[in-house]
Amino acid sequence: MYTGLIASRYASALAEFSAANGDEERTYDEVRRLIGLYRRDRSLRDVLFSPVVGDEAKLEVLRGAFGRPMSASLEGFVRLVLRHRREHYLYFMFYSFTDLYRRRHNIREALLVTAAPVDDRFAGRVCRAAESRTHGEVRLAREVRPELIGGFVFRMDDVLIDASVAAQLKLLRRKLGCKPNRIV
Structure with a gap:
């Protein structure tokens, strides 16, 4: 599959899921913050891409880097991405989500x-x-x-x-x- 196609499908799912949970705006703010963290912190990317580190440990590292509890929508989404071994596309998914959110609003x-x-x-x-x-x-x-x-x-x-x-x-x-x- 293509990176853009994967990212847009997952981003659409996150948008629908967060809208259904009523925390679409909070998820948007959190995703924007995670994009900044992802850009600045090389060690965060290394942990996410590591095949040795387990899914729960990756989620804990994301939580720790974020500094506060993530919304239920975003945490559920990250769990889904990790379960399907799509963490290499996470950055592109976040960008697709922010673009989709801006277009919708x-x-x-x-x-x-x-x-x-x-x-x-x-x-x-x-x-x-x-x-x-x-x-x-x-x-x-x-x-x-x-x-x-x-x-x-x-x-x-x-x-x-x-x-x-x-x-x-x-x-x-x-x-x-x-x-x-x-x-x-």
């Missing part, structure tokens, strides 16, 4: 990159403008990159708005560099 994630920190009022205006176009909720993440010199870069789904000074300078250099030099 019309949530978009956006990134606003600026050269200097911006106040909450400006970020709120950008967020409201994006929400009016998407007719859904937009969760805006902010990032500061001084190399932009000025302006901003906004990215949401497949939309990229690059209104930075650095991009304008790059475009200007490209336009000026394409013309042959005239010697008078």
Whole structure:
């Protein structure tokens, strides 16, 4: 089977199961947290992929890394994944679940990159403008990159708005560099 197909089927099952149990939002938050743990902690991945470590020990390691009790839906899901020996796909399942949850609840994630920190009022205006176009909720993440010199870069789904000074300078250099030099 294909990784994407396995991940999407298991993610759909987790979405249905957590919705039926009434803790879909909590499961979504926990899955997002586990994605971060999975990325940062190499030893967690090593334990999950180890054929020597048993299912209960793997579950205990996940619980310990999580730091608090998991929801019943998520714990049941992880048990199912471990029982079917699909732990190698767990990361992809989590990503598929978060994508499915966002689509079901019309949530978009956006990134606003600026050269200097911006106040909450400006970020709120950008967020409201994006929400009016998407007719859904937009969760805006902010990032500061001084190399932009000025302006901003906004990215949401497949939309990229690059209104930075650095991009304008790059475009200007490209336009000026394409013309042959005239010697008078």
